[in-house]
Amino acid sequence: MTFFDAAAYERFMGRWSRRLAPLLIDFAGVREGDRVLDVGSGTGSLALELTATRRVEVVGIDPSAAFIEHARTRAAGRPVRFDIGDAQALPYEDASFDTSLALLVINHIPDPRKAASEMRRVTRRGGRIAAAVWDYGEGMTMLRAFWDAAVALDPAAEPRHERHMPYCRRNQLSTLWAESGLQEIEETALVIPMEFASFDALWAPFLKGQGPGGAYVASLTPDRRQALRERLRQELSAGDSDQPIRIDARAWAVRGNTPQR
Ligand SMILES: C[S@@+](CC[C@H](N)C(=O)[O-])C[C@H]1O[C@@H](n2cnc3c(N)ncnc32)[C@H](O)[C@@H]1O
Numbered sequence: 001m002t003f004f005d006a007a008a009y010e011r012f013m014g015r016w017s018r019r020l021a022p023l024l025i026d027f028a029g030v031r032e033g034d035r036v037l038d039v040g041s042g043t044g045s046l047a048l049e050l051t052a053t054r055r056v057e058v059v060g061i062d063p064s065a066a067f068i069e070h071a072r073t074r075a076a077g078r079p080v081r082f083d084i085g086d087a088q089a090l091p092y093e094d095a096s097f098d099t100s101l102a103l104l105v106i107n108h109i110p111d112p113r114k115a116a117s118e119m120r121r122v123t124r125r126g127g128r129i130a131a132a133v134w135d136y137g138e139g140m141t142m143l144r145a146f147w148d149a150a151v152a153l154d155p156a157a158e159p160r161h162e163r164h165m166p167y168c169r170r171n172q173l174s175t176l177w178a179e180s181g182l183q184e185i186e187e188t189a190l191v192i193p194m195e196f197a198s199f200d201a202l203w204a205p206f207l208k209g210q211g212p213g214g215a216y217v218a219s220l221t222p223d224r225r226q227a228l229r230e231r232l233r234q235e236l237s238a239g240d241s242d243q244p245i246r247i248d249a250r251a252w253a254v255r256g257n258t259p260q261r
Pocket of ligand 1: 103
């Protein structure tokens with residue numbers, strides 16, 4: 001269980017999702033009046049950005065009850081509903097959405113092919129399906145540096161390095177979309193800046209147990225945790241802990257259309 005504390009997730013990664021969300025929405029080409037499905041809606045960043053910037057109706061779905069509860073609180077009064085459920089067995093009618101989106105979710109679903117096929121099923125003919133994943137092995141600087149530091153100190157952590165995520169490199173999402181029978185597939189890089197007031201502002205959220213990185217830190221003894229903190233500081237060339245840090249985070253995004261008939 002790596003997604004259970006909504007406030008901690010928000011401080012660790014949710015705030016960057018919020019920054020990435022408008023880029024995915026623009027790339028997906030969400031239109032006024034669309035009924036949109038937000039698969040793996042988490043704490044609600046994508047759904048809230050959609051309803052803040054467009055006249056749309058949104059349904060979010062996620063298996064984490066804590067995240068759904070947090071999203072419902074944030075979304076009070078908006079045209080959005082959040083359901084607890086699984087992307088691999090969507091509890092929705094065929095062709096009941098114009099657009100289906102998945103922001104930073106595909107790698108966390110046990111069977112991404114099944115999820116893509118479910119997204120296709122619930123999206124109308126000629127509808128749009130889009131997703132984004134972090135470029136864990138390279139352009140997502142914070143997580144790449146974190147795992148490089150972890151593996152340098154503890155080679156046994158190599159299999160946990162998020163660069164081994166099945167979808168984190170150019171063309172991998174496009175291949176999944178093509179295998180799912182989607183058409184007019186296009187892929188792009190989406191890049192956001194991440195700023196931190198200090199190295200400690202970057203490091204502290206890793207101590208809250210969220211996501212694979214947080215789970216790894218939680219498994220370490222205090223000494224090894226401290227060694228990892230120092231190694232990550234070196235990886236990021238962060239001199240004094242109280243100097244501001246600015247790094248980029250790159251995601252790969254894909255869009256495709258369901259067949260017209
Ligand atoms: C990295 S978070 C992204 C959440 C949100 N989309 C965002 O951008 O902030 C991954 C999310 O995938 C969800 N997830 C995990 N397994 C899932 C599944 N089988 N179906 C749908 N969502 C799933 C997790 O609960 C978590 O909320």
